[in-house]
Structures are given as structure tokens and as C-alpha cells.
């Protein structure tokens with residue numbers, strides 16, 4: 001309860017536990033600031049980038065961990081490093097582009113220069129000009145490096161952490177999560193496209209949204225109308241061993257139409273529509289497990305999704321208590337044929353900022369933000385599927401994964 005005590009206004013979680021999430025969590029700047037320290041600088045692995053984004057020596061890619069700017073580099077020996085993108089002199093951003101290829105890292109402000117592993121190698125006018133000025137004689141470049149993060153890669157993804165005391169990435173994921181990531185990403189990847197969007201809500205509302213299998217076929221009419229994903233398909237929820245991460249999966253071929261869709265007045269269930277471009281949903285079986293739709297989340301802010309043949313990574317970064325930047329990376333495999341790549345690109349229209357099944361998420365979380373910000377003492381009701389926090393191998397009419405996130409969040413925040 002240490003963290004709760006640090007707040008000027010004490011925070012107490014409702015006695016019934018993770019079946020309630022107090023709305024204050026989405027709008028309190030003090031809690032937001034504490035999350036930067038406890039979560040994003042705490043015992044988690046944050047997704048930084050893909051290895052294929054920095055394939056060559058000298059490549060860098062900038063990103064953020066929480067709100068902290070970070071740069072990921074590949075050095076001249078091929079090793080990957082990550083550092084806070086903040087000059088050791090005055091604190092200016094060092095790398096200003098999203099991506100570049102450079103011999104070393106140089107701050108534009110006073111030309112302090114760093115090796116690709118973040119060690120300071122040159123300070124302009126260190127010995128002054130014509131013997132006048134300059135740094136004191138006891139100045140030690142080795143004491144002034146870019147702040148490093150610990151880095152590990154898994155299935156082509158680069159992860160970083162500020163915490164010395166966190167298990168290796170594969171243990172952090174746990175066996176079931178690691179196995180499913182390997183299913184989806186465990187071969188050479190090819191980036192098909194990227195984009196990002198700003199959503200006007202607290203980052204944890206997007207966390208909940210990704211873990212919320214209950215909403216998917218209600219809010220997203222395309223899923224239901226065109227039978228891409230429905231809760232009356234064979235499917236379930238898998239929580240990781242510590243409940244922090246999850247997989248939601250469905251098998252499109254195994255669907256028995258449930259009366260509940262009509263009885264609950266799910267508006268899209270009665271649509272009688274046909275696609276003008278049916279090629280959009282033309283797909284091939286990639287795996288022998290029959291799974292045609294999956295959403296996998298990794299605590300705190302990573303998602304790997306595979307719908308039909310559309311593979312994408314989403315990650316999101318807080319940009320203030322009520323603002324979040326959401327990044328999309330669309331992927332295929334190096335081994336794909338041209339036709340397969342084209343099919344993946346076509347199906348990528350399902351997701352993204354204007355995606356046929358994700359466009360609604362760009363505003364629904366803002367609706368929650370707007371609905372809750374003046375009611376910090378009230379709380380959401382998260383009892384769909386019961387009050388337990390456990391895997392549901394045969395149902396996705398549950399909020400078990402949302403409860404799983406709050407279970408992890410409470411532990412790490414000390415709430």
C-alpha cells in the first residue's frame with residue numbers, strides 16, 4: 001500500500017476487488033505520474049520496436065517508454081542497445097527523427113557526441129578555445145553517458161526495461177504467451193505498413209478495450225455482420241500465469257448461431273448485407289489449430305493480433321492523463337508470396353485508425369473518458385463471466401482478461 005500512501009488524496013480500491021475499477025484511475029494526474037514510475041520504470045518489459053526496423057549497423061529508431069523518450073540502436077557489431085533519448089548535458093532530445101542511420105549520436109544543442117551504445121565520446125570545446133574556458137580538469141566522459149535500458153529480443157521484437165530486477169522476457173511472458181507469440185511472429189517478418197493515431201482517453205481504457213472480448217462483437221458491427229468474429233464461434237480466453245497478459249481466440253469455421261444475438265437486440269445481427277468487394281475476406285489457413293482470430297495482450301501496452309491473415313502489432317504510449325498515442329505495425333512474413341502479401345494488405349483494412357473493425361475503438365474509449373471524468377468515486381462493473389480471474393477456454397462472454405489486468409495493476413502499483 002506504499003504507492004497509495006504517496007498520493008495526497010489516499011486511494012482505496014473497493015473491497016470487492018478487481019470486479020470494480022474506480023473511475024478516478026482514468027483521470028487523476030497524481031496516479032498518472034505514479035504509473036510512470038511504478039509501471040513504465042518498474043518491473044515490466046516494454047515493447048520498443050521490431051528488429052527489422054533497425055536491420056543495419058548505425059540504424060536507430062526512437063520511441064517512448066511511458067512518456068520517457070527512448071532511442072534503440074544497432075551498433076557496428078550488430079548488437080542492439082536502448083537508451084533514454086536525453087543528452088547527458090542539458091537534457092535535450094538527441095535523436096530527432098523516427099528512424100535514421102548514423103555513425104554516432106550527436107546532440108544538436110552543444111554537439112555532445114555519443115557512441116551507438118550511449119557512451120559519451122566527444123564534448124565540443126572540452127579544453128576550451130585557445131586555452132580559455134572548457135570543462136574542469138576532473139571532467140570524466142565515462143560519468144556522462146545516455147541512461148541505458150536493459151534490452152532483450154524475442155521473436156523479432158525488441159523489449160526494454162529500466163528495472164534490474166525483472167525476469168527475462170520469456171519468463172515474463174510465461175509459457176503459454178511465449179508459445180503463441182512464437183506461433184505468430186516466430187519467423188522472419190516483413191513490415192507492410194505503419195501508422196499511428198491519437199486517442200483522447202487514458203491509456204488504461206485502451207488496455208481494458210483490448211482485453212474486452214465482451215464488446216468486440218457488439219460494438220464492431222462488421223465482425224458480426226460478416227461473421228469474422230462472434231461469441232457463438234468456438235473460442236476462449238487464456239490468461240498468463242500471473243494474469244497480466246492474455247489471449248482471446250476464435251475459430252470461424254466452428255460457429256453455431258446463438259439466439260442471444262437476436263434476443264439482445266444486437267443491431268448488426270439482423271443486418272442482411274453483402275460486401276461489394278468479397279475479396280476482402282478471402283483468406284487461407286496459416287496454422288493447423290483452426291484459430292482465425294486472435295488478440296494477445298502483453299502487460300502493459302502491447303498487443304499482437306491476427307485476424308484471418310492480417311497480422312499486426314499495436315502498442316500505445318500515454319501522452320497525458322487523457323491522451324494516448326496508438327501505433328500500428330502491419331506485418332507479413334519474408335516467405336510470403338506476392339499474392340499473400342497483397343491479401344494481407346487488403347485485410348489490413350479491417351484494423352487501424354479507420355479499420356472496419358477497429359474504427360469504433362478510436363472513439364468509444366473517449367466516450368468512457370467523457371462519461372467518467374466528473375465521477376471519480378464511482379466505478380465500473382466488471383462481473384461479466386463471473387468474479388474470477390482465470391482462463392475461460394470455452395467462452396469469451398467474459399471480462400476475465402480485464403480483471404486480469406487490474407489484478408496485475410494493483411500488484412505493481414501497490415493499490
Ligand SMILES: [Fe+2]
Pocket residue numbers: 209215216219220357358361
Ligand atoms: Fe474494440
